Amino acid sequence: MTVINKVNVEEQAIQAKKAAKTLSLLTTEEKNAALLTLADELDTEYETILTANKADLEKGRKKGYDAAYMDRLTLSKERVEEFAQGLRDVAKLEVPTGIVDSDWTLDNGLNVQKVTVPLGVIGMIYEARPNVTVDATGLALKSGNAIVLKGGSSAITSNKQIVEVMHRGLEKTKIPKEAVQFIDSTDREATQQLFTMKQHIDVLIPRGGGSLIQAVVNNATVPVLETGVGNCHIYIDAEADVEKALAILVNAKTDRPAVCNAVETAIIHKDWLETNKDALIQIFNENNISVHGDQAAVQVIPGAVLAGEDDWANEYLSTDIAVKTVNHLDDAIDHIDTYGTKHSEAIITENVQTAETFMKLVDAAALYHNASTRFTDGGALGFGAEIGISTQKLHARGPMGLPALTTIKYMMNGNGQIR
Amino acid sequence: MTVINKVNVEEQAIQAKKAAKTLSLLTTEEKNAALLTLADELDTEYETILTANKADLEKGRKKGYDAAYMDRLTLSKERVEEFAQGLRDVAKLEVPTGIVDSDWTLDNGLNVQKVTVPLGVIGMIYEARPNVTVDATGLALKSGNAIVLKGGSSAITSNKQIVEVMHRGLEKTKIPKEAVQFIDSTDREATQQLFTMKQHIDVLIPRGGGSLIQAVVNNATVPVLETGVGNCHIYIDAEADVEKALAILVNAKTDRPAVCNAVETAIIHKDWLETNKDALIQIFNENNISVHGDQAAVQVIPGAVLAGEDDWANEYLSTDIAVKTVNHLDDAIDHIDTYGTKHSEAIITENVQTAETFMKLVDAAALYHNASTRFTDGGALGFGAEIGISTQKLHARGPMGLPALTTIKYMMNGNGQIR
Known part of the structure; x- marks a missing residue:
């Protein structure tokens, strides 16, 4: 039992839920401006990220990871610039929330609107690639969601530094930095806590190999967006x-x-x-x-x-x-x-x-x-951004763009209607 | 250990999956005609259903169920006529499948259509009310889905007879009777088998009290459409x-x-x-x-x-x-x-x-x-039919009509396009 990495996952999820409320009140302009600020911060602070990345690479070499794995783990100035550009691209996309899917008025005068809204808090469970840390954060914030990030242990130092840079960026924006939570732990238990936190987390998205995805699908009571294998x-x-x-x-x-x-x-x-x-x-x-x-x-x-x-x-x-x-x-x-x-x-x-x-x-x-x-x-299909390719049938199927990170609300406006 | 009710749940689910293929090739007219035939069969054969119902009522009296419970269990000629009318009403609704949600052509000429299709096989797990047996079957067939029915033990004789009548009706239609499977068992194990049959069942819909719904949500690896409590x-x-x-x-x-x-x-x-x-x-x-x-x-x-x-x-x-x-x-x-x-x-x-x-x-x-x-x-909102009210955020939220029983397919038509 080590306590060095002991973190309070539930407290972080609660903070994310609170931040999601603030996010839901922001305008599209405020969200887009925040994404551009994050991009600038990554460009400015890239050296601190590369320094952190060196620690992960050193650890990886000691563990004897193969060349392909090390390549996915390796960051450079250019790769960090790509992360930043990715955020700028997401800022340009149409915001998927606040769209009135249908609008009708009942005979009694009650107006009914079916409107797209953010899911709330997204739990992202992923393996080596540090780019997921930035990509997933950008897509979550753009769609008005807070995010809890739980990356693989081999990239933890890089991921932690990337989130620190993004937090410094968020402090200059209207988005509370609590909207991006990083689980700073290599404990398996920390991941498992996310599986059942239905009260605070609205959806889990596993990204990685088949065994990671199956572990999440089979053990989570929080709903899962399954991105799977393609045979x-x-x-x-x-x-x-x-x-x-x-x-x-x-x-x-x-x-x-x-x-x-x-x-x-x-x-x-x-x-x-x-x-x-x-x-x-x-x-x-x-x-x-x-x-x-x-x-x-x-x-x-x-x-x-x-x-x-x-x-x-x-x-x-x-x-x-x-x-x-x-x-x-x-x-x-x-x-x-x-x-x-x-x-x-x-x-x-x-x-x-x-x-x-x-x-x-x-x-x-x-x-x-x-x-x-x-x-x-x-x-290839022109969705602009992809969270993954869903192999499930409920909610989203096939390539998932920003709309997969939304749900709907029925908004009823009346003047005293009763049944 | 009783073996009287031993049934092969997996074999039934496999048969449902096969029947779903046949169903997916039928026209709207063929499906609607089948629903009307089922309705007529229920009207003609109502006496056999009432006879079966008497056995459930006798058992219920011996178990000392309260008046409200016995009332929900009790069938009459009029109630069976209501079931039949329900099927005729569903036949009149717009079919939710085959709808082209979007249609575009890539620069290379590849045409992409996003089309609504049936989910496949629906697993319905429900408590006392025998009306669910007919209602759920009607909604499933209308949306092109096969259905596996697992009702509560207190209504099992009534439900079994209702399905037998519907099977006789289906034999006069283009829909294979295997599209409606009835799990003739009071074994808890039979229900639990449905929880993990991902290969054959596409979605589970629990209908009943909070404890039934939570048992399904917490134990099923098959995706669940959760209809929950309203505080x-x-x-x-x-x-x-x-x-x-x-x-x-x-x-x-x-x-x-x-x-x-x-x-x-x-x-x-x-x-x-x-x-x-x-x-x-x-x-x-x-x-x-x-x-x-x-x-x-x-x-x-x-x-x-x-x-x-x-x-x-x-x-x-x-x-x-x-x-x-x-x-x-x-x-x-x-x-x-x-x-x-x-x-x-x-x-x-x-x-x-x-x-x-x-x-x-x-x-x-x-x-x-x-x-x-x-x-x-x-x-009240004019959806025509309701499968339940979803309290989950993924796939369907709020009152669910027929579209909740569909998913989508991307249908790509090309003339040799490669990337």
Whole structure:
């Protein structure tokens, strides 16, 4: 038992809740001005952040983190400038609250308005990347929410300093600095306290690996916005155009293999495979794509290894691909039902009827006809900012922009109406 | 350990999921026609339902249920006709799925449509009232969802027979009867299986008392639509019009004291109380309202008893009322923050600025200025049908109509777009 990092998580959450009230009374101009001030403060104080970051990097080297991990952890003047620019970009977006979704008057004269309002307090639980500290704060404040930040232990010194700089910035604005709470603890218990603090925290957003997200989903009684894994499929139908199919497959697999909207399994109609196997093999070779195939695929594709259950179920996040062959659309849909994660699923076909059936029957956030799964992305779709990609069905599905951080209130104005 | 009621809950959920696929391909006309057929079947077969109901009533008498409980359990020809009429009313409503929420085309020509779709499979966990069996089925099918019904043990024979009748009706329609699953078990374990069946069930909706709802919310990993308790307040400001204040207070307390949108606590500004105490005491007496007041209220209102913590925190669901006196708007808001359940909160005042501040700062589904809290109701607001009143902030808040049973899909149509 160490008490060095003992923090009063509940007291911090209560302070955030209070600050959220103040925030809800501010104008859009006041919130935007605050974001610009935070950006300036980050630019001015970047050296203190880099100094703090050195401590985390030193610790990381001692722990023997791999190069990719160290890269995500490493800050520079340019990266801090990017954080600041991110806040300036968010300041330019339309504010998602105070929007009258509907407005009607009952026969008795009672006016009813359904209006978007902030959720209140957002609990952000995340892993290594220090950019989440700034990004999440910017999106929360823009949408009128207070935020409680609980980052991973490997970046704690950097994150703490970033929040200190943002707090100094907030002191020059109308937003109380208590609207941004940093849980300065590496205790697992501190995270678990957030799971059940329904009285003070309105939503938890986990950002990180699958095990972090599942721990939050399975243990939290506070509502969760689940951003999950993407085990995405492309189904190449018997009537698929060969050029479109190959270009889309290569793009979805190799453009950025480590992201959640990359394709992991190609489901290929046997007739199409029979006709186009040479071209397919060629693009696999040209793009160094390693194939894990079912029995029929392995027989046709040189160098392919036989796929097992893991190949169908897991994300490779590399240039490996699983290849499943089918005789019918229904078999493709069954496979996706069994192994998909309801993220992004594509069909390549020139038959519009087949495409419509696929898109109706497959249960996912994004369905594609003759396009790459890579477009499931807030930036690509023009949302301006993305909190994450929801793989849940309630509240928000697919890429989440600022509106996902709001709820609604019914505002009733009367002059004595009774029932 | 009894094995008589041993049922395979997972197998039933899997069947529901399959049936949901078939449902998602049906037209609005086919779904509406099915609802009308179900209604006719209930009208034709009502006697078999009443016979089954007699068994539940006999069991209830032996268990010594009170009169109100037995009344909710009791069916008659007229009540079954009401169930059938309810299905016909739902058939007339606008279908909530297939609505294009937004539609845009990226610079590269990729068309993006955000379209409402059914959630999939709804798990309904409810207590005594057999009407839920029909109402929930109608709303689920109308919105293109399959449903798994788990009713309370006291009505199990009635519910089972109602479902059998609906199944016979469904056999005459395009909707597979597997779209309506009835868990024929009084096992607690059967309910708990539903809590974690994320693979097959998309949302759980608990309907019943607070302890049932909390058991589902706290133990389910399947997402929950929480319909909760209403500890509603009316704040009578120093600048409240006396006639409006008294009429609204009486209406919200006595119109239907047992419902969730009834008022439970009046928060009264001391200046207003001082001026209007005689009129207030008169309406309390005339309407047999029993007052549980704070120190200042008890001194002024004859017959009032001193309120304790329970009086502020719990719903009376009777003509009892708690009275809290305050010196300032902030104290009223603090009290609501501490004890409110985020359902419906009202302010009575002629000062528009004060009303606006109250409505901005109080965190609830419905905020009222100079009107009764009784309007928080799907019927009163013109929603046509109500699944429940959500006290959560994510997905749906306040009275929930058919749209709460939908989610969205992004449907992308391209001609080979890659990133």
